[in-house]
Amino acid sequence: MSDEWKAPVEGGKEERSSWKLLEKTLLASVQEQRRARRWGIFFKSLTFVYLFVVLALFSPLLQMGDGKNADGGHTAVINVRGMIADQEQASADNIIGALRAAFEDSATRAVVLRINSPGGSPVQSGYVYDEIRRLRGEYPQTKVYAVITDLGASGAYYIASAADEIYADKSSLVGSIGVTAATFGFVGALEKLGVERRVYTSGEHKAFLDPFQPQKSEETEFWSSVLATTHRQFIESVKQGRGERLQVEANPELFSGLIWSGEQALELGLVDALGSTSYVAREVVGEETLVDFTVKDSPLDRFTKKLGAAVGTQMALWMGLQGPTLR
Missing domain, CATH: 3.90.226.10 (2-enoyl-CoA Hydratase; Chain A, domain 1)
Structure with missing residues (x-):
């Protein structure tokens, strides 16, 4: 960077104020560019999602004529x-x-x-x-x-x-x-674990396929x-x-x-x-x-x-x- 762009080490208040103003302007510009990039990424992502949904909805119709x-x-x-x-x-x-x-x-x-x-x-x-x-x-x-x-x-x-x-x-x-028709039987496993199975039904055989109860x-x-x-x-x-x-x-x-x-x-x-x-x-x-x-x-x-x-x-x-x- 050339000397004319360096911050003044010595100088009057006027000169220091000008440098601070320039510094703030540059920082604001950088922040604005960052915001613009973030919004750009957001809108690109939104467009991608939109295109994906459109493709998902209309691909069956396109495939029907293949x-x-x-x-x-x-x-x-x-x-x-x-x-x-x-x-x-x-x-x-x-x-x-x-x-x-x-x-x-x-x-x-x-x-x-x-x-x-x-x-x-x-x-x-x-x-x-x-x-x-x-x-x-x-x-x-x-x-x-x-x-x-x-x-x-x-x-x-x-x-x-x-x-x-x-x-x-x-x-x-x-x-x-x-x-x-396949199932499992966990009755012995429950007994070993000391777990009690409680089933409430209205109907004598309502739970006859329950794998946690003995078969009849x-x-x-x-x-x-x-x-x-x-x-x-x-x-x-x-x-x-x-x-x-x-x-x-x-x-x-x-x-x-x-x-x-x-x-x-x-x-x-x-x-x-x-x-x-x-x-x-x-x-x-x-x-x-x-x-x-x-x-x-x-x-x-x-x-x-x-x-x-x-x-x-x-x-x-x-x-x-x-x-x-x-x-």
Whole structure:
């Protein structure tokens, strides 16, 4: 810095006052620049949040038109991925909404359910099964094909059995036609800890699934009958969907809950042929253009689910408070 800008060491009051005024002016300028930077950062952050919210709200609408062939027909694809349950991606509401949109599209030549799921709720699976059969009756010219990728078990196979034909890879896992309901028993642990469980109910068997109370033989028998009824409904639906293609006599354990490879499933009549989604679209449907009709969660939905509903669901599963599950 040149000498003319240095603070005077000696001088009169007038000179010292001028320097102090200059110093205050410079400090005020620096503070103003800092405030401007802070406000700039604030407004940039606000703009980023605004754009994120807009993207979260409108991304499902943009995704709905992905891949559509404006010049001709297409093969509609709907993903059934993960646990089949309410409030999950593979919920009945999401799958049925996608099915209706696919069938109502005049350019749809066929619908492919691309399945990779271990199963889940018998209620949600049943809803989808019934809707597929209803839509097949309403749109007889539009075929439905189920394509099992890695896994098509339990409730996922329940859904697949409603299709006109089922395809899988030779190494896919297929079947698991059974029902399970799991919980824990903490009675012994409470006794060792010296903790007393107090439950107040109006109804003799209201708390029969409480994992902190001893099991009663009559309640265990009753719960087994509930699961057996659900299993029977599952078997009847699969038989209705697959008909004489099932080789029940060749393997009496077909409905025992066991799971087979795609190659074994073909021999048992659980699937009709081996092939991928692209193979079905190209060789079976004759329309290679694939259009994804899967209902997708927005980024905002996925974020809130992870923070809220997912935690509650996992706690319910851990405590054994969920209903029967198809497996």
